[in-house]
Amino acid sequence: MKSALLTLLFSGTMLTVLSATAEPPLPGGLEPSVPTKQAPTSSGPALPSGLGLPGSAAPEPSLPSGLGDDTSFINTEKSYSPFSVYGFAEARVGQRTHDDEHQRNTSIGEGRAQLTLDYAGETVTARVTGDVLFDDVQRDESVQLDRGRGPFDLREAWFQMPVNQHLDVKAGRQILTWGVGDLLFINDLFPKDWNSFFSGRDTEYLKAPSDAVKLAFYFEPANLDVVYVPEFDSDRFIDGRRISFYNPLIGDHTGRDMPVNPDFPHGRELALRLYKNLAGAEVAFYGYDGYWKSPNGFDPFKGQNTFPELRVWGASLRGNLGKGIASGEVGYYDSRDDRNGDNPLINNSESRLLLAYEQELVPNLTGALQYYVERLEDYDNYRDSLPAGMPQRDKYRQLLTNRLTWLTHNQNVTWSLFVYYSPTDKDWYARPKVSWKASDQLLLETGFNSFGGSEETTFFGQFEEASSFYAAIRYSF
Template identity: 45%
Template sequence: MRGVMAAVLLAVFSILSAPLPLYAGEAETLLEQMRERLELYGFVESRVGARTGADPDEKALSMAETRLQVEAFTGTDSLDLKYRGDIRIDAVAECVAYETREAWAFSRPSDSLDIKVGRQTLTWGTGGLVFLNDLFPKDWQSFFIGRDAEYLKAPSTSAKAGLFSDVANLDIVYTPKFEPDRFVNGEYLSYWDASRQKTVGNKDLLRTDTPDRWFVDDEFAARLYRNVEDYELAAYLYRGFWKSPGGTDAQGRSIFPELNAYGASIRGTLGAGIGNLEFSYYHSPESRGGRNPSARNSEIRYLAGYAREVWSDCNVWVQYYLEQMLDYGEYRARVDAGKPRDEFRHVLTLQVTQLLMNQNLTLNMDAYYSPSDRDAFLRPSASYKISDRTTASLGANVFFGESRQTFFGQFERNSNVYMALRYSF
C-alpha cells in the first residue's frame, strides 16, 4: 500500500510539473529562450589537510583533493532548469569520484503552487549547524575534514511542492528512496565501535544495512508555516528512517530503524537580535518503548538560540541544544558494556563571523561544547578574496574529549588543519 501511495504521489508531482504538448514552432521558441538564458559557472579547487597528531587507524593526510564543479542554469517563461556537478580527484580515498549535486526542474503553475523535481539540496528549521526538524541528508565526513561548508548539506532525489495561501503555507517533500546521512564510517575519520569497544578506522569500515528499495523505503516530510507580525511559526512532520545508524542487526551490521518526527519552531525579533526556539519529538517505533536493544530509543530534542550583530560586520549566534532519551530506565537495564549514554545530553554552540578588509577577509569560528559528555569541537576558519575569482582559505577541526565513547571525544585523534585555493569562473 505504501508503494502504491508513493507512486500515485510522484505521478501527481510529475503531471503538475509536466509541460503541455508543443508544436514545432513553439518548441523552437522555447529552445531559443533557453539558449538566451543559459548561465554557466564553476570553480576549480584544491584542498589539503593533515592530522595534528598520530592516528594509527587513519592516514596522516585527512584530505587531499582537487575538485572541478560546473553549474548550469537556464529556463523558459514557465520552467527553470539547473544542473550542478562535481568531479573530485581524491588522494585519501584513492579514487576519482563524480557527484550530481543538483539536477532539477522548477515550475510555478499558479500563484499558489510551485513544484521542484529532481536532485536538490533541501533544508528547513531554525538551528545554526544544529538540526532537529531538518531531516534531510547531511555530510558529516565533509564537515569534519574541512570541506567547504556548502558540502554539509547533501543532496537528495526528491519532489517538492509548495502551497501558498493567506492563512498559511505548506511545503511537502517526497523522496522515493531513503537518503541517509554521510556519516563517519572510517573512510576518512576513525570512530568508536561500541560493539568491539575500541576505536577503528579505514581498515574496519562500518558495515551497514541501508534501506534502498524505491517507493518502499521512502521518506515523506512536510512543513506548515506562516508569519505573525515579526515571527515565523512552523510545524513539521517526517516519516522515514533514522538518518545515521540507530541500531544493529543479528549480523552485527548497523541499521536505520524507522523514525517518525513531529516538531515546531518559532523565530523572530528579540531585542536587538533574532531569537529562535525549536523542538522535535523523535518516535522510534522499532524500539518498542525501549525494550528492543537493536533500535535507538525515542527522543525529544530542544533548541534555543539568539543571534545579533555585536559590532560592524561581526555576527554572533549562541545556542543551547538538549537531547532527552525517552524510556531511559529500559535502556539502562539492557546496557551491558561500555559507558552508557546519559538521559540528557547538553550542547552549547557558538558561531562568530567577522568581515574585515572591505569584506575581503572572513574570519569564522564554530564551536560546540557538551558539559554532559565533557567533550568539544572547534572549527575555526579564515578565507581571503585574492581577486574576484580567486579565494584562499585555511582552517582547522579540533576535537576534545575525556572519553573516546562520546560523540566528539571519539574523534580526538582526527583533529586536523587544512588549506584551500579556489578559482571561480
C-alpha cells in the same frame, strides 16, 4: 541502490527537453524589422543670409575623417539566452595533528572542479550541478552517487515549474534544508555529509542531495511544503573510511580496516512543513516519516548496522528580539522499532530542544549562541537492558555553541570561529577559519578541525585523532 546511470540519463533528458521548449523562429516576413537611422528634420526659422540656404535648415557639419556616420557596430537586436554556465576549480589539502593507526596522516588532499548549468525559461527553471573530484585520501572509490563516493558527484539535477497560482513543483536531485538551527538540526531530516564537514571541506558540502519531489502550496492561511523521497536517502555518515570512530559493539575504535557496511532500507520518506509569518515572526510546524538518517541500529542475525524506522514531529519560531534575532525549535523523535526503549541495539525515542540568539555586537562583528538538549526517553528501560561493558548514555545531553564572525579589510577577509561544547559529555569541537577574497574570482582559506574530550566514547571525544588543519584555494568563473 539507485542507479547512477539513470540519474545521469535523467539530467541529460531534462536539458534536452528544456532546450526544445525554446520559441521557434517566426515564418518568413514576420520577423521584427530593425529600425534604421532617419535624418532629423527641422521646423525652425530659416538661417540668416550667409549661414545657409534661404528658407531651409542648416545641414549638420561633417565629422572628421574616421568619425563618420557608420552605425554598423551598433547591435540593434537584443539577444537573450535562457542558459547560463558557471562554476569553480579548487585545491584543498590538510594534515592530521594526531596519529591515527586506522587512517592516513593526510586528512584531505583533493582537486575539485564544479560546473553548473542553469536554465531560466518563462515558466520552467532547471539546474544541473556536477563535481569532478580527485581524492588522494580515497583514490580507489568507484562512483556511487547515493553515497557521495568516487571521482564524480552529481550535486543537483532538477526542474521547477508552477502548476497554478497555488502550487509549484520541483523534482529531481536537490539540496533541501529547513529549521532554524545553525549547524544543529532537529526537524531538518534531509541528508548531511559528516565526512566532508569534519575533514575540512567547504561548509556547503555538509548538505548532501536528496532525490525528491517537492510540492510547494501557497494559501492565505499558511503555506505548505511537501517533500516525497521515493527511496530513502541516508546521511553520508561516519563509516570509518575517512574518519575513525568508537564502535561500542567491539569496545574500540575502528577505521579503514573495518568500515561500516549497513543494510540500507528501500522504503520511502515523507516530510512536511506548514509555515506562516505572524506579527513579524516565522512560525513553522514539521512532520517526517522515514528512518534514522545514520545506521543507529544493529541486526545481530545479519551482523549488520541498520536504519530503524523513525517518525518526527516538531515546530520552530524565529523573530526579532531586542537588537538581534531569537529562535527556538523542538522535536520529538519516535523510534518506531523500539518504542519501549528496551532494545539496546536500537536508538531510543528522544525529545530535542534548541534555543538561539544572534546579534551584531559591533559593526562587522556578529555573535551567536545556541543551547541544545536531547532527552533520552524510557531511560530506565534503556539502562536496565544495556549489556555489561557497553558505554551508558546520560538521560540528558546538553550542547552549547558559539559563533563569531568578523569582517575586515573592506569585508574581503572573514574571520570565523564556531565552537561546540557539551557540559554533560565534557567534549568539544572547534572550527576556526580565515578566508580572504583576493578578487571577485579568487578565494584563499585556511582553518582547523579540533576535537577533544575526557572520554573516547562521547560524540566529539571519539574523533580526537581526526583533528586536522587545512588550506584551500578556489577560483570561480
